[in-house]
Amino acid sequence: MLATTVAVHSTIFHAYVLLGFPMTRNSLECFKLASDTLYWSSLIAQLVDDLGTYKVESARGDVSKSIECCMMEEQVSEEEAASHIKRLISSSWKCLNETI
Numbered sequence: 658m659l660a661t662t663v664a665v666h667s668t669i670f671h672a673y674v675l676l677g678f679p680m681t682r683n684s685l686e687c688f689k690l691a692s693d694t695l696y697w698s699s700l701i702a703q704l705v706d707d708l709g710t711y712k713v714e715s716a717r718g719d720v721s722k723s724i725e726c727c728m729m730e731e732q733v734s735e736e737e738a739a740s741h742i743k744r745l746i747s748s749s750w751k752c753l754n755e756t757i
Contacts, residue, residue: 664699664702665695665698665699665702666695666699669688669695670688693752693756694753694756694757697749697750697752697753697756698753700749701746701749701750701753703723704723704742704745704746704749705746707722707723707724707742708724708739708742708743708746710722711723711724711725723742723745724738724739724742725738727741727742
């Protein structure tokens with residue numbers, strides 16, 4: 658199971674509330690219906706962020722990133738793990754496009 662960032666979900670929810678829209682049963686239902694779109698977009702954001710920042714964050718002792726997890730789980734090189742993550746990003750874009 659790939660981890661996603663909660664930032665996408667919370668940002669959209671907070672923006673909705675802070676813009677003054679009323680929180681109704683219908684609006685909550687819309688958030689529920691959009692959950693697949695939010696999932697795929699947040700997964701893409703997390704994977705792209707991991708690819709761009711994992712070396713710096715790892716050097717400062719931050720938590721393991723998807724590329725590092727892939728290297729350990731699959732026993733592959735950094736380059737192979739990066740290619741795998743790029744394929745995951747590509748397939749996630751396809752899934753996101755199917756939800757829209």
